[in-house]
Amino acid sequence: MQRVALGVYLEAVTVAKLLLSVQGLTKKFGGVKALSAVGMDVKQGSIHAVIGPNGAGKTTLINLITGRQRADSGRIWYCGGTIDNLSSEARARHGIVRTFQITSIFPSFSALDNAVLAIQAREGRNFGCWSPVRDDKGIQVSAREYLVQVGLGDHEDTHAAHLSHGQRRLLELAMVLATQPRLLILDEPMAGLSIAESKSMVELLGALKCENTLLMIEHDMDVVFSLADYVTVLDRGVAIACGVPEKIRSDIAVQKAYLGEVD
Amino acid sequence: MDTAVGKVVSISLLVIFAVMPVLAPLVGEPYYVDVFARIMLWAMAALGLNLILGFGGMVSFGHAAYVGVGAYTVGILSHHGVSSGFLQWPLAIGLSGIFAAIFGAISLRTRGIYFIMITLAFSQMLYFLAVSLEQYGSNDGLLVPERSDFSIGTLHAGIDDDHAIYYVILCILVLCLYAKSRLIAGRFGMILKGIKSNETRLQALGVSTYRYRLAAFTLSGMICGLSGVLFANFEGFVSPDLMHWTRSGEVLIMVILGGAGMLFGPLFGATVFLLLSEVLARFTDYWNIIFGPILILVVLYAKGGIGGLFRGRNRG
Ligand SMILES: Nc1ncnc2c1ncn2[C@@H]1O[C@H](COP(=O)(O)OP(=O)(O)OP(=O)(O)O)[C@@H](O)[C@H]1O
Numbered sequence: 001m002q003r004v005a006l007g008v009y010l011e012a013v014t015v016a017k018l019l020l021s022v023q024g025l026t027k028k029f030g031g032v033k034a035l036s037a038v039g040m041d042v043k044q045g046s047i048h049a050v051i052g053p054n055g056a057g058k059t060t061l062i063n064l065i066t067g068r069q070r071a072d073s074g075r076i077w078y079c080g081g082t083i084d085n086l087s088s089e090a091r092a093r094h095g096i097v098r099t100f101q102i103t104s105i106f107p108s109f110s111a112l113d114n115a116v117l118a119i120q121a122r123e124g125r126n127f128g129c130w131s132p133v134r135d136d137k138g139i140q141v142s143a144r145e146y147l148v149q150v151g152l153g154d155h156e157d158t159h160a161a162h163l164s165h166g167q168r169r170l171l172e173l174a175m176v177l178a179t180q181p182r183l184l185i186l187d188e189p190m191a192g193l194s195i196a197e198s199k200s201m202v203e204l205l206g207a208l209k210c211e212n213t214l215l216m217i218e219h220d221m222d223v224v225f226s227l228a229d230y231v232t233v234l235d236r237g238v239a240i241a242c243g244v245p246e247k248i249r250s251d252i253a254v255q256k257a258y259l260g261e262v263d
Numbered sequence: 264m265d266t267a268v269g270k271v272v273s274i275s276l277l278v279i280f281a282v283m284p285v286l287a288p289l290v291g292e293p294y295y296v297d298v299f300a301r302i303m304l305w306a307m308a309a310l311g312l313n314l315i316l317g318f319g320g321m322v323s324f325g326h327a328a329y330v331g332v333g334a335y336t337v338g339i340l341s342h343h344g345v346s347s348g349f350l351q352w353p354l355a356i357g358l359s360g361i362f363a364a365i366f367g368a369i370s371l372r373t374r375g376i377y378f379i380m381i382t383l384a385f386s387q388m389l390y391f392l393a394v395s396l397e398q399y400g401s402n403d404g405l406l407v408p409e410r411s412d413f414s415i416g417t418l419h420a421g422i423d424d425d426h427a428i429y430y431v432i433l434c435i436l437v438l439c440l441y442a443k444s445r446l447i448a449g450r451f452g453m454i455l456k457g458i459k460s461n462e463t464r465l466q467a468l469g470v471s472t473y474r475y476r477l478a479a480f481t482l483s484g485m486i487c488g489l490s491g492v493l494f495a496n497f498e499g500f501v502s503p504d505l506m507h508w509t510r511s512g513e514v515l516i517m518v519i520l521g522g523a524g525m526l527f528g529p530l531f532g533a534t535v536f537l538l539l540s541e542v543l544a545r546f547t548d549y550w551n552i553i554f555g556p557i558l559i560l561v562v563l564y565a566k567g568g569i570g571g572l573f574r575g576r577n578r579g
């Protein structure tokens with residue numbers, strides 16, 4: 001059984017250059033089946049969107065991939081190997097780095113130090129006790145570049161807690177980018193952004209497309225259809241559809257899942 | 264402590280400590296030299312605790328235990344005629360570190376109130392161990408016959424003089440403060456502050472936080488051990504009282520009172536705590552009744568503790 005899965009997997013890898021592939025992921029919370037046997041393939045260099053109504057299990061899927069939660073059953077393949085036994089920190093060090101649905105930053109740090117900490121996380125060797133990080137030109141310059149990339153160049157000294165909601169989401173994105181991820185996972189990056197902010201976020205994510213692989217959860221269909229190369233649709237824990245955006249748009253099951261949903 | 268005022272106050276405080284051995288006898292209160300020496304010793308323990316509490320967000324309720332380990336190591340060695348400081352000090356600090364590493368390794372797997380309770384339980388274990396050591400005085404404690412000896416060959420060096428030990432304590436305290444200021448600005452310090460600020464975020468960036476928390480816990484135990492070494496030398500006496508849970512509580516209060524997460528916070532906290540209890544105890548036997556509410560008021564209304572009053576903008 002396992003050998004068959006491996007064979008299929010290897011074939012898939014060589015044909016389509018998969019970065020991530022999940023098979024049969026199942027997760028229950030007490031009586032609630034958040035995910036049932038979900039499969040999904042994410043191609044190297046693509047933007048892959050996961051959509052679905054509230055409570056469909058989208059965040060849970062991300063939690064399983066990043067190792068924040070453990071699957072009841074199913075397997076996760078990444079870069080040619082299973083990562084089921086890796087801790088969430090180890091997965092992050094291997095390049096699976098995420099943003100959270102509820103923005104997660106270091107509120108007591110300056111914006112710049114948020115990025116600095118992310119670079120430290122990537123570099124490791126963090127037991128240094130004697131030289132101030134502030135005097136480390138390399139790390140400061142590089143941290144600044146990530147802030148500039150997301151458009152927070154003017155806010156490096158701002159206390160992260162004092163940034164606006166939109167700016168904090170950008171800061172979280174800067175941090176994730178600073179770890180130089182191979183698989184960048186975004187949980188509803190547009191949530192709560194103003195129209196102008198979402199516009200620049202879409203531009204930003206579009207620009208990332210050339211060099212990164214993105215897995216993003218998104219509610220906004222316009223965003224999904226303008227950015228995504230592939231879409232997986234979850235409904236009540238089941239992957240009901242998967243494919244290029246045009247196919248998803250016309251898929252009847254998807255329309256049913258969204259029927260009556262006020263979005 | 265970012266503001267100029269904060270710096271001035273901190274330096275002034277150190278200057279007061281420096282002139283105390285001369286000043287106190289002049290104003291007819293030589294006894295205060297001892298009080299100030301003790302303030303420095305507890306400040307050092309508080310500084311150790313502040314490393315994990317103030318910067319790493321770990322509320323340990325058992326740090327007096329490591330003070331005790333340091334003090335007892337010196338006391339017991341001295342009791343058996345081993346008085347070389349070159350042997351006593353590394354051994355004492357090393358043992359405190361080992362105990363802190365073992366206790367920390369277990370405690371740090373828990374969070375919140377469980378962490379507080381388990382650190383307390385471990386320190387009580389050591390307390391009762393000290394009480395049970397009959398050959399070393401049980402409850403009555405143990406006299407330390409002589410202070411640590413740092414002679415090399417014929418070159419005599421010791422800290423027998425009372426001024427000498429006072430200034431040794433002061434120097435070590437200043438060194439600790441300096442080392443800590445470097446540490447918290449360095450990579451390790453950044454990680455520690457990150458853990459306190461948002462551990463989930465740090466883990467999601469790929470940092471295995473446990474090992475950093477354990478390293479900080481161990482280091483903080485070693486600083487407390489060093490303070491214990493100096494205690495044994497200064498008092499010429501060690502007793503289980505040093506490890507009693509109320510002592511751990513007091514160190515905790517000093518850190519919070521002085522402003523957790525601030526470099527000079529523990530020094531402020533220890534100074535105010537010990538001076539206030541000294542002064543109040545002179546006025547009335549019921550000084551605790553006054554002292555308690557004062558502490559509660561400070562914790563409630565001066566959020567950053569005493570150090571917070573001098574603090575400019577908030578920094579991680
Ligand atoms: N830690 C948990 N404990 C119990 N139930 C949970 C937990 N996490 C998720 N669930 C449940 O699992 C289901 C899927 O939740 P999930 O957060 O993955 O949905 P989602 O698709 O991200 O929804 P949303 O669009 O609201 O973010 C929901 O019914 C939710 O209540």
Ligand SMILES: [Mg+2]
Pocket residue numbers: 058059060101
């Ligand atoms: Mg969600």
